[in-house]
Amino acid sequence: MPISLRGYGGAIFNQLSSSGFTIEDSSFNANVVQKNDDNGGFGGAIYTEEDMSITRSTFNANVVQADSGRGGAIANNRAAILRVTNSTFMANVVTQFASVVPAGAGGAIANYDNPFPSAPNPL
Numbered sequence: 001m002p003i004s005l006r007g008y009g010g011a012i013f014n015q016l017s018s019s020g021f022t023i024e025d026s027s028f029n030a031n032v033v034q035k036n037d038d039n040g041g042f043g044g045a046i047y048t049e050e051d052m053s054i055t056r057s058t059f060n061a062n063v064v065q066a067d068s069g070r071g072g073a074i075a076n077n078r079a080a081i082l083r084v085t086n087s088t089f090m091a092n093v094v095t096q097f098a099s100v101v102p103a104g105a106g107g108a109i110a111n112y113d114n115p116f117p118s119a120p121n122p123l
Contacts, residue, residue: 010063012046023053028045028060030060031044033063033065042064042069044072052081052083055087059087059089060090067103070110076109076110082109092108094106
C-alpha cells in the first residue's frame, strides 16, 4: 500500500506548469495520503494542478487521512480541466487524520480552484 506523507497524490502528483496528462486502462487501488497539519491531504490516488484525461480506469479504496482533506481518489486544483470517462469509483474516502471518522470533501473527486494570487496591473 503506497503512502504519501507529503500529503498530495498517493500515486500521482501532477504539478502546475507540467504538461497535461492522460491515463487510460489503469487501476488505482489502496493508495493512502496522510497529513496531520493544515498543508496537504489531497488526492488519495491523484493530485493534479494541470489538465488531465482519465479513461476506462478504476479507483478503489483510496484514502485521504487529513483533518481538512479533499478527494479520496482525485483532487483537481488550480482550475485544471479534469475529464473522466468510462471509469469506476468504489470505496474512496476522506477521513480525519489517524481515524475512520468522515471529514473533508469529495470522497471520490474534489474539484476546487485555489489559484496563485495575481498582482494588480501597476499601470
